[in-house]
Amino acid sequence: MSANLNSILYGWxxxxxxxxxxxxxxxxxxxxxxxxxxxxxxxxxxxxxxWGSNLFHVGxxxxxxxxxxxxxxxxxxxxWLISPAQHELLAMVVGGLAGLVAIIxxxxxxxxxxxxxxxxxxxxxxxxxxxxxxxxxxxxxLLTVPVSAQHMDGALFATLVxxxxxxxxxxxxxxxxxxxxxxxxxxxxxxxxxxFLVSPFTRLVHVWSAPVWYLGRPxxxxxxxxxxxxxxxxxPALHDADATTxx
Numbered sequence: 001m002s003a004n005l006n007s008i009l010y011g012w013x014x015x016x017x018x019x020x021x022x023x024x025x026x027x028x029x030x031x032x033x034x035x036x037x038x039x040x041x042x043x044x045x046x047x048x049x050x051w052g053s054n055l056f057h058v059g060x061x062x063x064x065x066x067x068x069x070x071x072x073x074x075x076x077x078x079x080w081l082i083s084p085a086q087h088e089l090l091a092m093v094v095g096g097l098a099g100l101v102a103i104i105x106x107x108x109x110x111x112x113x114x115x116x117x118x119x120x121x122x123x124x125x126x127x128x129x130x131x132x133x134x135x136x137x138x139x140x141x142l143l144t145v146p147v148s149a150q151h152m153d154g155a156l157f158a159t160l161v162x163x164x165x166x167x168x169x170x171x172x173x174x175x176x177x178x179x180x181x182x183x184x185x186x187x188x189x190x191x192x193x194x195x196f197l198v199s200p201f202t203r204l205v206h207v208w209s210a211p212v213w214y215l216g217r218p219x220x221x222x223x224x225x226x227x228x229x230x231x232x233x234x235x236p237a238l239h240d241a242d243a244t245t246x247x
């Protein structure tokens with residue numbers, strides 16, 4: 001790969017992706033709030049949805065949290081506790097297990113969406129595209145584990161950490177850090193930023209929402225009363241409304 005192409009893909013492209021992710025999410029929230037959701041098809045294949053969704057969300061939350069903690073924590077907060085080699089081993093074990101759980105759950109969701117004609121008929125192209133991109137990203141992440149096992153001195157891991165921190169902290173020339181690194185890491189990074197790029201235009205935008213208030217909220221059920229009928233002369237009119245009641 002030429003130096004110019006490497007600089008474009010890993011020096012400029014990440015900032016384009018992150019800018020579109022932030023500004024695009026803001027514009028969508030401001031102009032199309034009713035689309036700010038993941039969509040639902042929970043009445044179909046509910047057991048497969050429950051297993052797939054729970055496994056995927058638990059796994060991906062651990063993966064994302066691990067990436068933030070592993071790549072963005074200050075050096076002084078990590079170096080006193082574990083060495084770079086131990087840090088890499090921890091990332092491999094925890095990230096590998098969480099990634100495996102997530103990809104199993106996502107595989108169930110993909111099978112459900114693609115194999116059930118009713119669910120597929122209600123799926124937009126971007127619904128299918130984004131879950132396939134996420135599956136590929138998880139697969140690439142898992143494939144980096146055996147590659148990392150061949151570099152257990154921690155030097156390669158330290159290089160990747162320095163690159164991600166350099167992007168976040170706007171350090172110039174950070175793309176040069178990836179020159180000579182294994183291709184699978186560079187593809188993994190490139191696809192990761194691409195997912196940020198397309199997120200505001202897909203159902204994945206709901207990652208911004210954290211409905212923690214649901215945890216302590218009592219259950220609710222929407223009850224629809226009978227349609228109002230026009231009142232006859234001398235009879236009271238029937239008032240109609242949707243009511244929300246607790247379970």
